[in-house]
Amino acid sequence: MLVTERKPDEEILASVQGDASVFLVGCNGCHSACERGGAEDLPALAALLEGAGKAITGSTTVDFLCDKSLVRSRLRAFTRQILRADSVIVATCGVGIQCVADSVLKRVRPGCNTINLGGNHGTWGATERCAECGDCLLDKTGGICPITNCSKSMVNGPCGGTTSDGKCEVDRQRDCGWYRIYMRLKDLDALDQLKEVVGPKKHGNYLPSYDVMTGEHWATDAPVPAAAAAAGKEGDDE
Amino acid sequence: MSNLSEALARGEFLVTGEIGPPKGTNIEKCLEDAEHLRGKVTAINVTDIQSAVMRFGGLATCHMLVERDLEPVFQMVCRDRNRLALQSDLLSAHVLGIENVLCLTGDHNILGDHPDSKPVFDLEAVGLLQCVQTLMEGRDMAGNELDGAPPFFPGAVVAPGSEPVEMQIIRMEKKIAAGAKFFQTQAVYDVDQFADFMGRVEGFGVPVLCGLVLLKSVGMARFMNANVSGVNVPDRLIARLKADKEKTKSGEAAIEIAVETIEGVKDLCQGVHIMPLGWDHLVPDIIDRAGLA
Ligand code: SF4
Ligand code: SF4
Numbered sequence: 403m404l405v406t407e408r409k410p411d412e413e414i415l416a417s418v419q420g421d422a423s424v425f426l427v428g429c430n431g432c433h434s435a436c437e438r439g440g441a442e443d444l445p446a447l448a449a450l451l452e453g454a455g456k457a458i459t460g461s462t463t464v465d466f467l468c469d470k471s472l473v474r475s476r477l478r479a480f481t482r483q484i485l486r487a488d489s490v491i492v493a494t495c496g497v498g499i500q501c502v503a504d505s506v507l508k509r510v511r512p513g514c515n516t517i518n519l520g521g522n523h524g525t526w527g528a529t530e531r532c533a534e535c536g537d538c539l540l541d542k543t544g545g546i547c548p549i550t551n552c553s554k555s556m557v558n559g560p561c562g563g564t565t566s567d568g569k570c571e572v573d574r575q576r577d578c579g580w581y582r583i584y585m586r587l588k589d590l591d592a593l594d595q596l597k598e599v600v601g602p603k604k605h606g607n608y609l610p611s612y613d614v615m616t617g618e619h620w621a622t623d624a625p626v627p628a629a630a631a632a633a634g635k636e637g638d639d640e
Numbered sequence: 641m642s643n644l645s646e647a648l649a650r651g652e653f654l655v656t657g658e659i660g661p662p663k664g665t666n667i668e669k670c671l672e673d674a675e676h677l678r679g680k681v682t683a684i685n686v687t688d689i690q691s692a693v694m695r696f697g698g699l700a701t702c703h704m705l706v707e708r709d710l711e712p713v714f715q716m717v718c719r720d721r722n723r724l725a726l727q728s729d730l731l732s733a734h735v736l737g738i739e740n741v742l743c744l745t746g747d748h749n750i751l752g753d754h755p756d757s758k759p760v761f762d763l764e765a766v767g768l769l770q771c772v773q774t775l776m777e778g779r780d781m782a783g784n785e786l787d788g789a790p791p792f793f794p795g796a797v798v799a800p801g802s803e804p805v806e807m808q809i810i811r812m813e814k815k816i817a818a819g820a821k822f823f824q825t826q827a828v829y830d831v832d833q834f835a836d837f838m839g840r841v842e843g844f845g846v847p848v849l850c851g852l853v854l855l856k857s858v859g860m861a862r863f864m865n866a867n868v869s870g871v872n873v874p875d876r877l878i879a880r881l882k883a884d885k886e887k888t889k890s891g892e893a894a895i896e897i898a899v900e901t902i903e904g905v906k907d908l909c910q911g912v913h914i915m916p917l918g919w920d921h922l923v924p925d926i927i928d929r930a931g932l933a
Contacts, residue, residue, distance in 0.1 A: 553748055554719075554759065558766040559811035561745045562799030562826055563869045571869045572748040584807045596810045599817055602723065602767040602781065 404495035404532065405436045406514040408443065414491065415454050417511045417541045421488035424451055425480070426461035426513075427502055429494035431468065433514065443493040447513060451491075459487040467498030468530075474505050484508060496532025496540065496547055503545020504530065509590055510545040512538040515607070536607025542600055544586035551579025557601045560584075642739035643711050644683040645793040648822055648847045654911040655932055656713060656824070656849055657923055658685040661696035670701065673920035674710055680924050680933070683740055685713040685824070685913070689720060692752020699729055699736065706737035713795070714738045717746025722762040723771060723781055730775055734790030742795045742824065743768040743815075766811070769794055769818035776819075794819050798848075799826035800837035802870035809840055816846050824913040826870050827853035829877060829897075831904035838908045847910035852901055854894040854916050858882050891922050895929065902930040 408414075418424055428434075428444045444461045451458060460483030464476045477484065484490060484506055492499040493513035503510035517536045531550040539548060539557060549555045553572035560580035563571030568581040587593050647654045657677040659670050677684055684705060688698040702712035714733055716726065733741065745764040749757045763771060771781055778789035796815040802808050812823065828834045828850050838848065853871075855861055858881045861873040877897060887893045902912055916923055927933055 553750070554745060554761045554764065556745065556761070556764045558764060558814055560802075560807055561764075562797070562802050562808070563748075564802055564807070565869050566803050571867075572750050580807065581804075584804065593806075593810070596807075597813060599766060599770070599814050602763055602770065605762060 404432045404497065404516055404534065405518050406433045406493075406495045406516050408446075408493065409513060409515055409538070411450055414447070414450065414511075414513060418451065418454075418456060418489060418491070421456065421509075423457040423459050423487045425459050425484045425487035425490045425508075426451075427467065427477070427490060427492045427494075428461070428463035429465075429467040429492075429498050430463055431466040431494070431498070433467075433494040433498070443513070447491060447493060459483045467492065467494045467501055470501045470505065473498075473501050477502070477505060496534070496538055497530045499538070499540050500530035500532070500545055500547055503540065503586075507589060509541075509592060511541040514538065517607070534608075535603070535605075537604040539600065539603075542595060542598060543583045544590060544592065544595070546579065546583045546586055548579055548583065551577070551582065553579075556580060557603055558599060559596060642683070642793045644713065644740050645821065647682050648910060651910070653906060653932065654682045654849075655680065655923075655927055656683050656685060656911065656913045657681040657920065658687065658913070658915045659701070659920065660687045660690050660917070661698060661701045663693070663695045665696065667696060667701070667704070670696075671704060671708070673916075673918065674705055674708070676920040677923055678710060680927050681914075682911075683711040683713045685715055685742060685915075688715040688717045688744070688746070689752075690747075692719065692747045692749050692754070692757075694752070694754055699733060699738075702733065702738050703736040711740070712738055713740040713742050715742045715744060716768060717744045718761050718763045718765065718768055719746035719749060720760055722760055723767075726763065726768060726771060727775060727780055730772060730792070731786075731788075731790060734792070739791070740793045740795065741772055742797065743772060743820070744797055765796055766814050766818050769796060769815055769820055773819035793821055795822040795824065796820035797825065798823050798841075799870035800828065800834055801826060801830065801872055805837060805840070812841060813844065816844055820846065822846060822910075823848045825849070825851040827851045827864070827868075827915065828901065828905065829871070829873050831901060833872075834905055835908055849911040849913040850901075850905045850909045852898050852912050852914045854891070854914070854919050854922065855881060855888075855897055856891075856894060856917065856919065857888060891919055894919065895922055895926050898926045899929045902926070902932070 426444050448458050489509040491511050491513045492502045496516040499512045515536050515538045516532050516534045518534045533549045535549050564578040564581050570578040659673045686698045686701045702714045705712040743765050749759045772794045778786050798812045861878050864871045881888045
C-alpha cells in the first residue's frame with residue numbers, strides 16, 4: 403500500500419495559479435485505505451479551489467487509480483468536463499497520478515505527496531513507478547515521474563546522455579525520462595514549464611515520519627487514529 | 641579573479657586543457673601532462689573520477705597545480721557526494737587556491753568500474769551551480785551564515801550535438817540562471833551543427849568554449865559514435881584516420897583534425913577546450929599550428 407498525504411494548500415494553489423478551471427480525481431484504493439484522504443478529499447479540495455476563484459468542471463473517484471484500464475474506462479464518462487478544465491488535480495499516490503497523466507492530454511497536477519510504501523503493494527497493469535519521495539514533482543514534469551524515469555533522478559532536465567532515439571545512455575533499453583517529459587510538455591504546449599529551476603530536492607522527506615509506520619505486532623496493536631497521526635505529522639519536515 | 645575569468649572578460653579567444661588523475665598514487669605522469677600545457681593554455685581542467693572509474697582525487701590534483709603556478713578548473717560531479725560534502729569540498733577548494741569550478745552532474749555509476757556503488761545525485765548540475773552561488777553569497781544551502789565566503793568563477797557544460805537540442809538549450813538557460821559564467825561543450829566534430837547551435841544561444845551572452853577530443857584511432861571514433869550521446873564523428877574523418885595508419889598512430893591526424901576544427905569554430909565562440917586524453921604533449925603543436933600561440 404502506498405501511503406499518501408495531501409500536499410499543503412499553498413502548494414496546490416500555486417500549481418493552479420494560471421488555471422481558471424480544474425477537474426478533480428480521487429482514489430478509493432490505498433489513498434483512502436491509509437486513512438489520509440480518499441473520497442472526502444474531493445469536497446475539501448473543491449472548497450479550497452473555489453475559495454480561490456477556480457471553477458470545478460467536475461470530479462470523480464475511481465477505485466484504483468493505479469489500474470490504467472479502470473482509469474481509462476471511468477474517465478471516459480467525463481471526457482467533456484475534463485476537456486473543459488485547464489488542468490486535472492489528482493489526489494492519490496505517484497503511480498495513480500502518472501496513470502491519469504498518461505490517460506489524458508492535460509496538465510495533471512499532484513494533490514498529494516507519496517511518502518512510503520506502508521506495506522503490501524497491490525499489482526497494477528501499468529509501467530508507472532513512484533519512489534515515495536515525499537516531495538512530488540509531477541506538476542512540473544507533465545505527470546511523468548523524473549525520480550523513477552531518469553536514471554540519475556535529475557530534476558531540471560536531461561543530462562547530455564539522451565541518445566538520438568530518445569533512450570537513456572545508462573541503459574539503452576529504457577526511455578530517457580526527460581525525453582518523455584519533454585515530448586509530453588511539448589504536446590501540452592507547456593515547454594515553458596521546463597524553464598523553471600526546480601529544487602534542490604527535499605530529500606529529508608524520504609524519511610517517513612514515525613506515525614506512518616505500523617507497529618511490530620500489527621494485528622494486535624491499537625490503531626493510530628488518523629486525526630492524531632495527522633497532527634503528529636505537522637511541521638515535521640520543513 | 642582567475643586568469644580564466646579575466647581573459648574571457650577581455651574577449652580573448654582562448655584555450656583550456658585537461659588532465660585526468662591516475663588510478664593509483666603515481667601522480668607524476670599526470671603532472672607531466674600539465675607541464676606540456678604550461679604557457680599554452682589559460683587554465684587546465686582536472687576531471688573528477690571521470691567516467692565513474694575510481695581514481696586519485698581532483699581536489700588534491702588541483703591544489704598541486706596551484707602550487708606549480710598552473711591555473712586549474714576544478715571539475716565537480718554530483719554522483720559521489722551529497723550536498724554536505726560538496727559544500728565542504730568547495731570551502732576547502734577556495735582555501736587551497738582554486739578559483740574556477742566546473743559543475744557537472746556526472747556519468748552514472750553503472751557505466752564505470754564500480755557499478756554496484758550507490759549513486760548519490762543529491763544535487764545535479766543546476767543545483768550545484770545554485771549551491772556555489774549560495775556559498776559565494778556567504779551562506780550555506782541551509783541558510784546558515786559562513787565564517788568566510790569563497791569567491792568562485794563557476795562554469796558548466798552543454799552538449800550541442802544532443803537531440804532534441806531545444807532541451808539542451810532550455811537547460812543551458814537554467815544553468816545561466818543558476819550562476820554559470822562560462823560553458824565548455826561536449827566534443828564537437830561537426831562544425832556546421834555547432835554553428836547552428838551557437839546561432840541559437842548567441843543571445844545568452846555567456847562565453848562558450850568549444851570542446852575538442854583528440855581522435856586517437858578508428859576504434860575510438862567508432863566507440864564514441866556508438867556510446868557517447870551527442871558526439872558524432874563524421875564518416876569522412878573516420879575514413880581519414882583509416883587511410884593513413886602511420887599518421888593516425890603518431891597523432892599527426894589528430895593534430896590536423898583539431899587544427900581544422902579550431903579554424904572552423906574560431907569566429908563562432910570564445911575559445912576551445914581541448915581534451916587530449918593523455919596526449920597532452922600534442923597540445924602545444926595544435927595551438928601553434930592553429931595560430932593561437
Ligand atoms: S515525484 Fe515521483 S517519486 Fe516523488 S512522489 Fe511524485 S511520483 Fe512519487
Ligand atoms: S539520459 Fe535521460 S534518463 Fe538517462 S540519466 Fe540522462 S536525463 Fe536521465
